[in-house]
Amino acid sequence: MSIKELLIAKAKEGKVLTHKCTKCHHLHLSNVYYCENCGSKGFENEILEGTGSVATYTIITVPPAGFEKYTPYAFVVLQLDNTNLRISGFMAGISTPSDLPVGTRAKIVGFDERGIILKKQ
Amino acid sequence: MEKVCVLGAGSTKYGKLSDSIADLTTQASVAAIESAGIDPKDVKAAYISNVFGVADKQVHLGPVLMSNLGISDKPSLSIESACGSGSVSFREAFANVAAGFYDCLVVTGVEKVTHTGTEWTTTYFSYCSDFFYEGQAGASFPGLFASMARAYLTEFNATEEDFARVAVKNHDNGILNPKAHLQKKITIDDVMKSAVVASPLKLYDCCPFSDGASSVILCSEKFAKESGNDYIEVIGSGRGGSPAALQGRERMTTIPSTKIAAESAYKMAGITAKDIDFAEVHDCFTIAEIVDTEDLGFFEKGKGVEAVREGRTKLNSDISINPSGGLKSKGHPIGATGVGQVVEVFDQLTGKSGARTVKNAKIGLTHNFGATGASCAVHIFQSV
Numbered sequence: 001m002s003i004k005e006l007l008i009a010k011a012k013e014g015k016v017l018t019h020k021c022t023k024c025h026h027l028h029l030s031n032v033y034y035c036e037n038c039g040s041k042g043f044e045n046e047i048l049e050g051t052g053s054v055a056t057y058t059i060i061t062v063p064p065a066g067f068e069k070y071t072p073y074a075f076v077v078l079q080l081d082n083t084n085l086r087i088s089g090f091m092a093g094i095s096t097p098s099d100l101p102v103g104t105r106a107k108i109v110g111f112d113e114r115g116i117i118l119k120k121q
Numbered sequence: 122m123e124k125v126c127v128l129g130a131g132s133t134k135y136g137k138l139s140d141s142i143a144d145l146t147t148q149a150s151v152a153a154i155e156s157a158g159i160d161p162k163d164v165k166a167a168y169i170s171n172v173f174g175v176a177d178k179q180v181h182l183g184p185v186l187m188s189n190l191g192i193s194d195k196p197s198l199s200i201e202s203a204c205g206s207g208s209v210s211f212r213e214a215f216a217n218v219a220a221g222f223y224d225c226l227v228v229t230g231v232e233k234v235t236h237t238g239t240e241w242t243t244t245y246f247s248y249c250s251d252f253f254y255e256g257q258a259g260a261s262f263p264g265l266f267a268s269m270a271r272a273y274l275t276e277f278n279a280t281e282e283d284f285a286r287v288a289v290k291n292h293d294n295g296i297l298n299p300k301a302h303l304q305k306k307i308t309i310d311d312v313m314k315s316a317v318v319a320s321p322l323k324l325y326d327c328c329p330f331s332d333g334a335s336s337v338i339l340c341s342e343k344f345a346k347e348s349g350n351d352y353i354e355v356i357g358s359g360r361g362g363s364p365a366a367l368q369g370r371e372r373m374t375t376i377p378s379t380k381i382a383a384e385s386a387y388k389m390a391g392i393t394a395k396d397i398d399f400a401e402v403h404d405c406f407t408i409a410e411i412v413d414t415e416d417l418g419f420f421e422k423g424k425g426v427e428a429v430r431e432g433r434t435k436l437n438s439d440i441s442i443n444p445s446g447g448l449k450s451k452g453h454p455i456g457a458t459g460v461g462q463v464v465e466v467f468d469q470l471t472g473k474s475g476a477r478t479v480k481n482a483k484i485g486l487t488h489n490f491g492a493t494g495a496s497c498a499v500h501i502f503q504s505v
Contacts, residue, residue, distance in 0.1 A: 029369075056269070056271045058264045059317075061317050062318045062319065063243070063259060065243075075264045075265075075268065077268060086368040087254070088258055096320075097321070102271065114258055114259060115253065
């Protein structure tokens with residue numbers, strides 16, 4: 001299983017595959033091949049809970065192709081709990097800013113053709 | 122390093138245009154060559170910037186241009202760096218003249234997409250994001266800048282009306298630019314009542330999808346002096362990068378690549394932000410102009426919004442930001458934009474800007490980035 005396939009498999013379990021540098025322990029999302037802190041290439045997988053709070057978001061009303069049937073929806077940048085990492089995803093059923101104040105608790109609940117799927121906790 | 126000069130500049134009108142991408146490329150290049158008062162045979166190579174040539178069934182634009190100019194034996198290349206393609210291409214051309222490889226080059230940017238419609242452009246532009254995390258999850262470009270706008274509203278004392286003021290100002294400038302796409306006066310109320318595209322950004326917070334081409338002639342100082350024509354000097358050139366996705370940035374209210382590129386350009390020029398008389402900045406969305414003016418060092422972080430509210434970025438105020446009308450009003454043919462900014466600076470510093478002239482301007486800056494600022498180039502120019 002490639003790293004990307006494992007990331008997707010973990011997202012479907014509500015978790016996030018991350019890469020921890022074996023030299024300096026800096027934590028990255030799993031797409032990184034060299035540590036941004038020390039330049040080292042050694043990583044170990046660390047699986048995080050896909051829970052956190054909304055760092056920022058938008059509600060999209062003019063969508064790209066394929067998203068018409070979901071519109072309006074939110075694109076969300078999620079601050080993951082207990083780390084400095086953020087991850088982005090799709091959130092259905094959001095139509096006004098009052099539905100999703102910054103700081104709202106949210107979690108990863110899946111992965112499909114809309115990428116990482118988020119839901120309010 | 123050789124001193125590098127801009128000897129000529131030209132643009133097509135920006136807007137919904139009927140000519141082909143190849144014709145637009147040629148028209149702008151001919152305008153630049155004629156502005157420079159040179160013979161096409163003086164041009165040693167072409168640097169082309171373009172993103173979606175496929176939309177008009179023509180990629181590999183360089184040889185088509187060179188054939189049309191009667192210099193098909195001369196080399197050319199195309200550069201794609203999303204909406205920052207024009208300034209990146211300009212930078213590479215600058216480096217080649219500075220290194221002494223060529224004494225005269227044409228740099229031409231072009232885009233032709235309006236015939237494809239909003240859904241196509243929204244979709245294809247989203248491919249310029251970090252697609253796995255952003256485009257795939259339904260993030261359009263208005264959506265990504267709206268996410269920055271939401272972060273700015275959360276972090277600082279700003280309102281959606283403040284964003285609207287940027288659009289109003291840039292339209293006021295664009296009315297004075299005969300080549301601008303949207304030559305129309307608008308009010309804060311017009312912006313606030315326009316349709317929401319990606320909350321909190323509304324239609325009038327967004328630049329239009331535009332067709333158009335811009336071109337400049339870059340040359341050595343020796344070549345410029347011998348030509349006997351008006352020219353300006355490139356005194357600073359800087360580039361920088363940012364994490365491809367917004368999620369990778371420590372703050373979503375700043376664009377790291379802008380700061381890196383600006384610092385490098387100021388250092389090369391031996392000046393600071395205070396010395397800049399006017400700037401053409403990347404205002405693809407109203408929030409972007411506010412963030413840009415802070416990252417370029419014109420205002421402290423969080424204070425750019427106050428400057429807009431107080432009218433300090435209007436034409437001939439404290440610092441004229443986007444006298445051309447910017448991407449917002451002049452238009453945003455994405456491959457052309459970075460080159461078009463240089464056209465504006467050339468026209469301003471050689472007395473060709475008419476009613477939108479920045480008075481007593483000696484030093485102008487261009488700032489252009491790709492995607493949400495994942496790549497960026499800043500250039501600084503001085504009148505001679």
